[in-house]
Amino acid sequence: MNTSGPFKHILITGASSGIGEALAIVYAAPGVTLSLSGRNEARLAAVAEACQKRGADVHYSVCDVTDRAAMASWIATRDQAVSLDLVIANAGVSAGIGESDDTTRRIFAINLDGVINTVLPALEFMRPRRRGQIALVSSLASFRGMGGAPAYCSSKAAVRVWGEGLRGAMASDGIGVSVVCPGFVTSRMTDVNKFPMPFLMSAEKAAGIIQRGLAANVGRIAFPWPMLFGVWLLAALPDAVTGAFTRLLPKKS
Numbered sequence: 001m002n003t004s005g006p007f008k009h010i011l012i013t014g015a016s017s018g019i020g021e022a023l024a025i026v027y028a029a030p031g032v033t034l035s036l037s038g039r040n041e042a043r044l045a046a047v048a049e050a051c052q053k054r055g056a057d058v059h060y061s062v063c064d065v066t067d068r069a070a071m072a073s074w075i076a077t078r079d080q081a082v083s084l085d086l087v088i089a090n091a092g093v094s095a096g097i098g099e100s101d102d103t104t105r106r107i108f109a110i111n112l113d114g115v116i117n118t119v120l121p122a123l124e125f126m127r128p129r130r131r132g133q134i135a136l137v138s139s140l141a142s143f144r145g146m147g148g149a150p151a152y153c154s155s156k157a158a159v160r161v162w163g164e165g166l167r168g169a170m171a172s173d174g175i176g177v178s179v180v181c182p183g184f185v186t187s188r189m190t191d192v193n194k195f196p197m198p199f200l201m202s203a204e205k206a207a208g209i210i211q212r213g214l215a216a217n218v219g220r221i222a223f224p225w226p227m228l229f230g231v232w233l234l235a236a237l238p239d240a241v242t243g244a245f246t247r248l249l250p251k252k253s
């Protein structure tokens with residue numbers, strides 16, 4: 001059964017593992033073209049094979065999202081092959097062992113510049129057609145800076161706020177824009193966390209929630225709701241109260 005809804009050509013960055021892999025698999029179906037990217041060719045090829053087995057036409061490319069020219073070229077090539085319906089800017093990193101100076105710059109380059117390098121070339125093709133959907137993967141961590149991950153939280157805040165603004169800006173062009181804000185999801189990113197992760201969910205479950213939200217063109221796809229409520233409260237409380245609480249939270253080490 002084709003469950004991809006209106007999307008016949010879906011491009012996903014960071015498709016070689018975790019949420020991106022689960023999204024590729026959930027969208028894989030006969031009649032669907034998938035364009036997938038990541039840096040690890042072996043993992044990317046395995047995901048592509050799994051999607052092909054589900055009947056999708058799959059193309060993958062080893063491409064670093066920080067390489068602006070390479071991303072523009074790849075997205076143009078894929079759009080010329082089959083016009084893009086849905087682009088999911090999912091690739092992202094967090095600091096495995098704390099945010100050093102270099103790590104801070106790397107996090108912003110991948111999580112923010114990488115999303116920009118994905119979204120802008122896609123919009124260039126979608127806007128003249130007045131059709132298409134963009135998803136920017138942010139995080140529930142975007143709602144309040146945390147001492148354990150300042151660069152990660154702020155890179156995700158920039159992605160969320162940019163996406164929210166783009167949604168308004170693109171509405172008159174007929175382009176849907178959704179911001180995805182997951183809580184803790186099982187993936188290579190969270191596998192390294194040694195602290196308790198409340199409401200941790202599987203990447204498959206997260207992909208299903210994201211798929212349903214994108215089909216309905218929901219502006220902010222944020223889940224799970226108890227975590228959403230928690231971060232909403234943290235952002236709403238007086239800064240001194242939130243600051244005192246967040247200082248108690250575990251840091252990556």
Ligand SMILES: NC(=O)c1ccc[n+]([C@@H]2O[C@H](COP(=O)([O-])OP(=O)(O)OC[C@H]3O[C@@H](n4cnc5c(N)ncnc54)[C@H](OP(=O)(O)O)[C@@H]3O)[C@@H](O)[C@H]2O)c1
Nearest residue numbers: 014016018019038039040064065091092184185187188189
């Ligand atoms: N897991 C969570 O709890 C959680 C919660 C909220 C938001 N998110 C967000 O969800 C997205 C996916 O993360 P995940 O949890 O699925 O982690 P993951 O399993 O580590 O997947 C990250 C993906 O991003 C790709 N990637 C990283 N740097 C890249 C680069 N420079 N160029 C191209 N691709 C790159 C990786 O590809 P390679 O491995 O091939 O390099 C991989 O496919 C991220 O944006 C993350 O911030 C995750």
